Amino acid sequence: MEITSFIVMDILERAKELEAQGVDVVHMEVGEPDFPTPDEVVEAGIRALCDKRTFYTQSVGIPELRESISQYYLSQYGLEVEPERIILTPGSSPALLVAIRILTEGGKVCGLPDPGYPCYKNMARFLGGAFVPIPVESEGGFKVAARQLKGVHLLIIGSPANPTGAVYNQKELEVLLEAAQARGIALISDEIYHGITYEERAPSILEFTDRAIVINGFSKFFLMTGWRLGWMVVPKEMVRLVQSIVQNLFICPPAAAQYAALACFKERVLAQFREKVEIYRKRRDFIVEALNSMGMKVDIRPQGAFYVYAKASRYTQDSFTFAKRALEEAHIGITPGVDFGDNETHLFVRFSYANTLERLEEGMRRFRRWLETLD
Ligand SMILES: Cc1ncc(COP(=O)(O)O)c(C=O)c1O
Structure with a gap:
């Protein structure tokens, strides 16, 4: 391989x-924050362990955390995202694996920004999925342009992007999405660096469509890399399929990490x-x-x-x-x-x-x- x-x-x-x-x-x-997880989050994790929350949880994550993430979309983005569409995973990497596998089914070709996060292509390889690089240049702000979508059935974009720090603004996302939709191209939006922006906030693809798969997690903005906790937001009709996949592949995300993560959404921790x-x-x-x-x-x-x-x-x-x-x-x-x-x-x-x-x-x-x- x-x-x-x-x-x-x-x-x-x-x-x-x-x-x-x-x-x-x-x-x-x-590629990880140098800051440790805040005390309040660590304490919530310790408390969960002392309370013997040491068992499997729901495969898609505990309901309280899915609800908290849903509320976060409302408070930060003004978006209503039903908790049922939010599926927790052991880090965002497994969420990416699931999303890439589903959307490359049947020989579909995945377009990947080059330079881009290296694990995308290795995940596609591991899953036997086809992919093509899409060159992104400094003149274009290291972003994929609408005219570059020929020959792909699926596009992964990251914003803010690794390694370039590029952020797609509202207009750019809209134009790209429109071009993708016109060609029937599916989208995975890797939003793991959301929250870490300096000039303008990074809009979520969910502001424009509920057909894309969004990848996010607790590793970067929330300072929880080692706890291994991420999430995906999927279109409603995909929920059942993704649930079956995560049941089989991961059983559930780490229990203590989920209870700890609940503390992330307190205003003083944010x-x-x-x-x-x-x-x-x-x-x-x-x-x-x-x-x-x-x-x-x-x-x-x-x-x-x-x-x-x-x-x-x-x-x-x-x-x-x-x-x-x-x-x-x-x-x-x-x-x-x-x-x-x-x-x-x-x-x-x-x-x-x-x-x-x-x-x-x-x-x-x-x-x-x-x-x-x-x-
Ligand atoms: C662009 C991007 N996506 C996803 C990940 C995976 O993060 P994790 O599995 O810790 O959630 C990383 C980690 O560096 C990343 O840079």
């Missing part, structure tokens, strides 16, 4: 080896999540400026998530070797563009700013010194 390794995980593992030898590594490769976004914003501004000043071109200022996708062509034509050398020689972890596809990705690297400003400053100092040795 042709599954490519998730290069960022390889980099992370090598960084851990170096650290075990006593080397100090600045991590700018990781305020803590929003504070983190302000911290990311300062880091983004710092790192974009630092990279530009070194000739690592950031054409598009990322509008969301916590990544900067920078052009390294002044220094390299081989982002993989560049990232490996940066780790071995400068002791900084960065992710080569080639992790994200084939479209000019040998010229790009991704920096994650899910690290403290002090560490990012140290990382940029080391990077600058190292680049000077290459010039």
Whole structure:
């Protein structure tokens, strides 16, 4: 089976080896928030365990949490999403697997942004589904355009996007959706980075249609990566099918994680999540400026998530070797563009700013010194 390794995980593992030898590594490769889960959420999880909520739950998740997510769509987006359409999964990755499997049934071809989140294509491969890359360029804001939909039956878009931080605005989503609908193309909207935006909020595809499958979860904005909890919103007539699939594949999402997640929707806890976004914003501004000043071109200022996708062509034509050398020689972890596809990705690297400003400053100092040795 042709599954490519998730290069960022390889980099992370090598960084851990170096650290075990006593080397100090600045991590700018990781794709998870550096903030721990808020106390109130942790305490709710502990309470659930002490109350012996250690059994299987409903396969689609506990009703209280589906209801809370439904309320969240109302308060944050002004949307009425029936709790029945919200299905909880052990992380958003399993939700993606289910969605891709259902929508590629019968040889349907999945269109994937390139550069884009690498697991999309490996999931499609694993499931035996066909896919084609859709090149996205900095001139188009790294977004899929309506004219690029030929030959696909299904499109996955992420907004905010990994690795570029691109956010589709209302108009762009509408135009893309209209073009997709005209061609009978199904849509999966990966909204896992929702909430982490800096200029404008990211609209949900659900604001325009209830026919798309939405993927979201507690890993990013809600700071719960290790708890493994995500959700999908599916069209009404798909609920029963998805329920049967998740019963068979996952039994249910982790019980304690679900009870913990209920605490995420308290206003004072939501305020803590929003504070983190302000911290990311300062880091983004710092790192974009630092990279530009070194000739690592950031054409598009990322509008969301916590990544900067920078052009390294002044220094390299081989982002993989560049990232490996940066780790071995400068002791900084960065992710080569080639992790994200084939479209000019040998010229790009991704920096994650899910690290403290002090560490990012140290990382940029080391990077600058190292680049000077290459010039
Ligand atoms: C775009 C995107 N989608 C989905 C995921 C999966 O997240 P999880 O399975 O932790 O919910 C990630 C994780 O990095 C991601 O970057």
